[in-house]
Amino acid sequence: xxxxxxxxxxxxxxxxxxxxxxxxxxxxxxxxxxxxxxxxxxxxxxxxxxxxxxxxxxxxxxxxxxxxxxxxxxxxxxxxxxxxxxxxxxxxxxxxxxxxxxxxxxxxxxxxxxxxxxxxxxxxxxxxxxxxxxxxxxxxxxxxxxxxxxxxxxxxxxxxxxxxxxxxxxxxxxxxxxxxxxxxxxxxxxxxxxxxxxxxxxxxxxxxxxxxxxxxxxxxxxxxxxxxxxxxxxxxxxxxxxxxxxxxxxxxxxxxxxxxxxxxxxxxxxxxxxxxxxxxxxxxxxxxxxxxxxxxxxxxxxxxxxxxxxxxxxxxxxxxxxxxxxxxxxxxxxxxxxxxxxxxxxxxxxxxxxxxxxxxxxxxxxxxxxxxxxxxxx
Amino acid sequence: xxxxxxxxxxxxxxxxxxxxxxxxxxxxxxxxxxxxxxxxxxxxxxxxxxxxxxxxxxxxxxxxxxxxxxxxxxxxxxxxxxxxxxxxxxxxxxxxxxxxxxxxxxxxxxxxxxxxxxxxxxxxxxxxxxxxxxxxxxxxxxxxxxxxxxxxxxxxxxxxxxxxxxxxxxxxxxxxxxxxxxxxxxxxxxxxxxxxxxxxxxxxxxxxxxxxxxxxxxxxxxxxxxxxxxxxxxxxxxxxxxxxxxxxxxxxxxxxxxxxxxxxxxxxxxxxxxxxxxxxxxxxxxxxxxxxxxxxxxxxxxxxx
Numbered sequence: 001x002x003x004x005x006x007x008x009x010x011x012x013x014x015x016x017x018x019x020x021x022x023x024x025x026x027x028x029x030x031x032x033x034x035x036x037x038x039x040x041x042x043x044x045x046x047x048x049x050x051x052x053x054x055x056x057x058x059x060x061x062x063x064x065x066x067x068x069x070x071x072x073x074x075x076x077x078x079x080x081x082x083x084x085x086x087x088x089x090x091x092x093x094x095x096x097x098x099x100x101x102x103x104x105x106x107x108x109x110x111x112x113x114x115x116x117x118x119x120x121x122x123x124x125x126x127x128x129x130x131x132x133x134x135x136x137x138x139x140x141x142x143x144x145x146x147x148x149x150x151x152x153x154x155x156x157x158x159x160x161x162x163x164x165x166x167x168x169x170x171x172x173x174x175x176x177x178x179x180x181x182x183x184x185x186x187x188x189x190x191x192x193x194x195x196x197x198x199x200x201x202x203x204x205x206x207x208x209x210x211x212x213x214x215x216x217x218x219x220x221x222x223x224x225x226x227x228x229x230x231x232x233x234x235x236x237x238x239x240x241x242x243x244x245x246x247x248x249x250x251x252x253x254x255x256x257x258x259x260x261x262x263x264x265x266x267x268x269x270x271x272x273x274x275x276x277x278x279x280x281x282x283x284x285x286x287x288x289x290x291x292x293x294x295x296x297x298x299x300x301x302x303x304x305x306x307x308x309x310x311x312x313x314x315x316x317x318x319x320x321x322x323x324x325x326x327x328x329x330x331x332x333x334x335x336x337x338x339x340x341x342x343x344x345x346x347x348x349x350x351x352x353x354x355x356x357x358x359x360x361x362x363x364x365x366x367x368x369x370x371x372x373x374x375x376x377x378x
Numbered sequence: 379x380x381x382x383x384x385x386x387x388x389x390x391x392x393x394x395x396x397x398x399x400x401x402x403x404x405x406x407x408x409x410x411x412x413x414x415x416x417x418x419x420x421x422x423x424x425x426x427x428x429x430x431x432x433x434x435x436x437x438x439x440x441x442x443x444x445x446x447x448x449x450x451x452x453x454x455x456x457x458x459x460x461x462x463x464x465x466x467x468x469x470x471x472x473x474x475x476x477x478x479x480x481x482x483x484x485x486x487x488x489x490x491x492x493x494x495x496x497x498x499x500x501x502x503x504x505x506x507x508x509x510x511x512x513x514x515x516x517x518x519x520x521x522x523x524x525x526x527x528x529x530x531x532x533x534x535x536x537x538x539x540x541x542x543x544x545x546x547x548x549x550x551x552x553x554x555x556x557x558x559x560x561x562x563x564x565x566x567x568x569x570x571x572x573x574x575x576x577x578x579x580x581x582x583x584x585x586x587x588x589x590x591x592x593x594x595x596x597x598x599x600x601x602x603x604x605x606x607x608x609x610x611x612x613x614x615x616x617x618x619x620x621x622x623x624x625x626x627x628x629x630x631x632x633x634x635x636x637x638x639x640x641x642x643x644x645x646x647x648x649x650x651x652x653x654x655x656x657x658x659x660x661x662x663x664x665x666x667x668x669x670x671x672x673x674x675x676x677x678x679x680x681x682x683x
Binding site: 031034035036038039040042043045046047049050052053054055056057058060061063064118121122124125126127130132133134135136137138139140141142143144145146147149150151153154159160161163164165193197198201202204205208250253254256257260261264266278281282285286292295296299300302303306307310 | 412425428429449450496499508509527528529536537553561586591617618647658673
């Protein structure tokens with residue numbers, strides 16, 4: 001491959017020049033060195049930065065978690081698994097986990113259903129299509145903290161907009177800041193507000209990749225619009241659905257911003273009814289306790305949980321995409337679609353929780369690895 | 379549909395041709411008539427829900443706090459008193475609005491440029507160059523995308539505090555300067571959009587490796603790089619978790635301004651809401667200008683699929 005051969009400046013002389021002496025010149029040696037070393041130089045900034053700000057902190061979390069470690073006092077004695085024992089013995093920790101799952105379920109399921117519905121509306125021969133697409137994406141550019149403040153007001157227990165609206169249809173005011181489940185619904189609504197339109201665009205992209213022949217065939221078979229949607233569209237975009245669910249899982253288990261702004265103290269209410277695990281982590285580390293050791297134990301437990309759920313997701317996804325293998329044409333297309341959406345969504349998707357350093361979790365759970373070096377196809 | 383031109387930009391000529399053909403087929407098949415009024419009505423409702431919360435901030439920002447406490451929607455149209463709230467927020471000594479705006483701008487701009495540059499560099503190497511360990515390194519990069527690195531905040535904080543960066547924006551910038559997904563995104567893009575022939579031609583002409591990157595790969599990567607930069611900009615602008623830990627109100631970002639509005643003025647809702655609109659405004663302006671590309675970026679993958 002020519003890319004790899006070192007630069008050779010061809011001798012440009014008229015007439016039968018004598019062969020240049022077989023001496024490896026400095027520039028040539030430099031050129032060879034250039035070819036050999038350049039790729040490593042090009043990938044190294046990313047790996048160095050990731051090692052310092054991503055990998056090292058993650059590994060070091062485990063180290064901190066087995067020590068007495070205080071925000072002010074710094075590193076203390078090695079205490080083994082004591083921090084873990086303490087965390088697991090705290091009812092607040094378990095409550096925060098339950099809250100996290102509850103909010104996650106309330107945000108992901110309606111979100112996926114709504115997003116698919118909106119995508120189906122958008123996947124038509126619309127006038128001013130770009131206008132509608134931009135319209136559904138507006139909430140995405142509003143910071144989650146701002147969304148939370150605005151919705152916190154709309155979900156006010158007294159004279160809140162939502163309660164007034166409920167009053168019009170004859171429903172009693174809901175205690176959004178006092179009832180546990182209601183508060184979860186309110187917080188999930190904030191997450192949904194920001195991410196539904198975004199996911200709708202991902203689904204829309206998947207829908208547009210569905211071969212139109214399938215719809216034509218369905219029409220010939222006498223299928224109506226609704227039947228087409230459930231028998232053609234939904235099965236065809238299944239891979240994308242799975243992908244969106246996976247990414248929202250990784251983000252949804254780390255909800256933080258919305259809870260912090262939901263009330264004045266931002267720690268999940270007087271009874272920690274809507275405190276998520278990441279907020280709990282924050283409270284242990286930077287709140288009253290200032291206990292880095294214990295907070296690290298929380299982080300590590302949550303880390304194991306997120307990765308574990310990610311693995312389960314991955315296995316389920318792989319099984320589903322393998323079973324597609326029997327229907328060869330469809331499956332290849334779907335696999336490709338997943339890669340494509342992984343690409344699109346990975347680029348775009350900070351997880352609903354609002355991410356932190358190191359970048360959002362992306363597409364790795366989707367069945368992408370076999371496409372990771374597409375250059376080799378050639 | 380994404381316009382064919384955009385498709386050509388993002389996915390190359392072949393995909394553009396495909397899209398054009400698909401569109402033509404749609405027209406012939408007749409399955410895609412113009413949708414009825416119901417579709418537009420439903421989309422209108424969706425749009426209303428998307429926009430209303432922002433409009434709501436304008437309404438509350440124009441109202442009297444006493445009225446807000448008694449009415450869900452104190453008035454239906456914003457008025458001039460909104461600007462009083464803006465003025466109060468901007469001039470408040472507790473808020474540091476200008477500093478926050480400058481900080482957010484610096485953080486988002488610097489990290490976007492850096493992510494785009496490093497991702498293009500690494501993506502180019504992964505997509506087009508051969509070197510020992512390329513496969514494993516790429517797989518490693520992709521695997522890290524599934525890892526919630528956010529959970530490493532405690533050691534990251536210890537690190538920042540050891541080097542004296544707590545309270546400084548470098549502490550926010552450094553961890554956001556590289557992104558695994560950016561590398562993945564550029565690798566995917568360049569492996570399709572950049573023909574080997576171009577690289578070879580540059581090499582034959584005697585360009586050094588870096589010159590080849592600069593003159594051939596960088597121009598080819600431009601559309602994808604722009605989208606990547608846009609996403610990263612929005613992401614950093616709206617980020618709260620890490621800045622809230624490592625920065626404070628004397629040197630805040632705009633998301634921290636929201637927090638101090640909550641903390642300092644929670645009784646004065648009109649001021650809080652006016653401030654929130656002000657904080658959101660810069661991204662809304664950006665969105666008005668490049669929202670189309672943002673949409674195209676999110677959908678780009680599927681056009682290629």
